Amino acid sequence: MQTTEKTNKPIYYGWYVCAATMFVGFVVIGVRNSFGVFVVPMSEEFEWNRFTVSIAAGLGVLVNGLCQPFAGQIFDRTGGRKMILISLAVLGTGVILLSLTFHILFLVFMFGIVVSTAQSGPALSNTAALMSRWFKRRRGTAISVNSAALSLGGLIMVPFSMYLLQATNWHVAWIVLGVVVLATIPMAYLFLHERPEDKGLFPDGDSDPAAVGAVARRRGGPGPLEVTSWRHAFRSSPIWQLSGSYLVCGMTTSVLAVHFIPFAIEDRGVSGTTAATIFGYMMGLNIIGVLGAGILSDKIGGTKNWLALVYFVRGLAYILLVTIDSVVGMWIFATVAGFSWIATVPLTSSLTAEVYGLKAMGTISGISFMFHSIGGFLSILLAGLLFDLSGSYTLPFALVGALLFPAAISAFSIKERKYSARYQTSLPTVAAAGD
Amino acid sequence: MAALATFILAHSGDAADPELIHWIKERLDQIFGPGPWAVVAVMGLAIFAIPVFVVVVYLLQAKRRSDFEHIDQETQEYEKAP
Numbered sequence: 001m002q003t004t005e006k007t008n009k010p011i012y013y014g015w016y017v018c019a020a021t022m023f024v025g026f027v028v029i030g031v032r033n034s035f036g037v038f039v040v041p042m043s044e045e046f047e048w049n050r051f052t053v054s055i056a057a058g059l060g061v062l063v064n065g066l067c068q069p070f071a072g073q074i075f076d077r078t079g080g081r082k083m084i085l086i087s088l089a090v091l092g093t094g095v096i097l098l099s100l101t102f103h104i105l106f107l108v109f110m111f112g113i114v115v116s117t118a119q120s121g122p123a124l125s126n127t128a129a130l131m132s133r134w135f136k137r138r139r140g141t142a143i144s145v146n147s148a149a150l151s152l153g154g155l156i157m158v159p160f161s162m163y164l165l166q167a168t169n170w171h172v173a174w175i176v177l178g179v180v181v182l183a184t185i186p187m188a189y190l191f192l193h194e195r196p197e198d199k200g201l202f203p204d205g206d207s208d209p210a211a212v213g214a215v216a217r218r219r220g221g222p223g224p225l226e227v228t229s230w231r232h233a234f235r236s237s238p239i240w241q242l243s244g245s246y247l248v249c250g251m252t253t254s255v256l257a258v259h260f261i262p263f264a265i266e267d268r269g270v271s272g273t274t275a276a277t278i279f280g281y282m283m284g285l286n287i288i289g290v291l292g293a294g295i296l297s298d299k300i301g302g303t304k305n306w307l308a309l310v311y312f313v314r315g316l317a318y319i320l321l322v323t324i325d326s327v328v329g330m331w332i333f334a335t336v337a338g339f340s341w342i343a344t345v346p347l348t349s350s351l352t353a354e355v356y357g358l359k360a361m362g363t364i365s366g367i368s369f370m371f372h373s374i375g376g377f378l379s380i381l382l383a384g385l386l387f388d389l390s391g392s393y394t395l396p397f398a399l400v401g402a403l404l405f406p407a408a409i410s411a412f413s414i415k416e417r418k419y420s421a422r423y424q425t426s427l428p429t430v431a432a433a434g435d
Numbered sequence: 436m437a438a439l440a441t442f443i444l445a446h447s448g449d450a451a452d453p454e455l456i457h458w459i460k461e462r463l464d465q466i467f468g469p470g471p472w473a474v475v476a477v478m479g480l481a482i483f484a485i486p487v488f489v490v491v492v493y494l495l496q497a498k499r500r501s502d503f504e505h506i507d508q509e510t511q512e513y514e515k516a517p
Contacts, residue, residue: 010500011492019489026485159459160478167471180482187486191493276458 012205013196014134018142020191021127022149024084024184028122029150030157031095031177035060035111037162041170042101052104059112065373067120072129072366073230074121076359080130081192087121088185094118096178099171124150125365128349132358133195136203137298139353144294144346148287151342155283223421226357230364233356238419239364241410242348243371245311248407249344250375251400252314255383256337263393270327278334285338293343297350301422307347308412311404314340318401322394354420 039053074083094115101107124146131142164173196203227233234240264275293310297303317337320329348368353361383396417423467473 008499010496010503016489016493019485023485023489027482155459156478156482159463160475160482162460163463163471163474163478167475183483184486187489190490273458273461280458 009205013193013199013201014131014142014203014205016191017134017193018131018145020187021084021122021130022146024088024122024188025124025127025146026149026153027157027180027184028088028091028119028153030153030160031091031181032060032064032116032119033154033158034161034177037158037165038170038173041165042107045170046101046104048104053107056104056108056112059108060116061373061377063113063116064119064123065370065377067117068123068125068369068373069230069363069366071120071123072125072362072364075126075129075362075366079194080126080362081188081194084122084126084192085185085188087118088181088188091115091118091121092178092182092185094178095181096175098178099174120366123366123369124345125349125369126362128345129353129358129361129365130192130194132350132353132361134203138204139350140294140297140303140346141291142294143349144290144343147290147294147342147345151283151287151290222357223355223419223424225355225419226359226421227364228359230360230367233360233364234367236419238355238414239352239368241414242352243368245307245407245411246344246348246368247371247375248311248400248403249348250372250377251379252318252404253341254376255379255396255400258380259383259387259393259396263397264330267393268325268327268330270330274327275330278330281331282334282338282341285335286341286343289339289341289343290346292339294346294350297347302416303347303351303354303420303422304411304414304416307344307351308408310340310343310347311408311411315401315404315408318397318404322398322401351414351416351420354422355414355416357421 035057042048043053071083071087094110098107098110098115101110127146128143131146132139135142161173161177164176168176193199196205225233225236225238260279261272261275264270264278265272270278293306297306314337317333317340320336321333323329324332349365352364352368356364379396379400382399383393386396386399387393463474467477
């Protein structure tokens, strides 16, 4: 026994799974976001106008959002490893084939359908479900690491694609990006495994659930809403509360991603460089925010309270954005909003896993993410329309920002202690009395 | 509709706003100069350093893992013994 205590415990295998999904997500989101940089060279060569090319991008966004619940269902039925590996092979091949583009219909089919469908395989909804199997006590942290990687993917892979285009041409650049996607397969093959049981382990690397004492006992029992089919989940209120809030999350992040810089330039009179600097600062803070949200919810508990707080803080940020008419106001907004930007992702995913269990987690998460995409799509449309009518972004920002307060109430009113597996007691313990 | 499609095209990802990417490119140009190959090489290496680092850590931990599994097995056998 003394020898066991002296030997340092090796890194839990779940963290390798987390690193693999992180790298896969980093590359996949980077390739998706890189599409924009190919528009000009491809349009010039084939004499397409922007609207023609945008059909492929628009279809891609739609197909990717709609495919997520189906990808989730495949994840639940066949497992994440197989699905992610096949998706990566199709995605990498599809991206390489984009180098052979000769007609707009080829681009629409290859990017809008093949590549976008394949991207829904290693989507965050599925990797979050995979993380939920490997982690219980540190679920929020593991999902938040995955979410932060997506932000980094956009920030690193897109400039990489830009320089690659500058150094070569669009044919070669698509081939290189496809090869980068295919290069994720060995790592995914090596490290992605379905469950800790496959490696003779327990979630979080606990050698025996009883060994972690009261915490394990507190998390011992399944929640009363644990489901085997996603249909059953949508008969209860928490998933509607989570998805409704997530719809608002999609609205408030997408509207800013699209309209923040035009708003800063046209409504606030800020230069393009300063606006981009503020936006970059906000994107940097979101990495800290998302990691912090995951770690705090794991350490302190009360996931729905953190989720409500994130929506509330973002709501306050929106108030600052529309009321303070200065550059200082923009910086204050960026600071407050930055911390809350994608912090909802690990909180929503871990709460979904804790309430509904893991059997249908892929599908349920996929549907929640679809709500997020729908919210984003609607808000972009609404903001564009209201800008045309009012000549300012203040009204659309105020409207979507106001929705954050009902979203915070919706998250806060989830009966987490009643439904979450985290608060179920399988054994009558002293610790349970402290709840 | 055309405006919407252009928006989607220009902003297909939250973290990839074109103005932001342009700003990042300006900063990188300041560091590496205007030649694209240096940045491609540095960023390419940074991207591939991620899986290499993970695999190296995994291999470095191999001995510790096997030692721990061995001790864990011994402990279980010891506890099962009457």
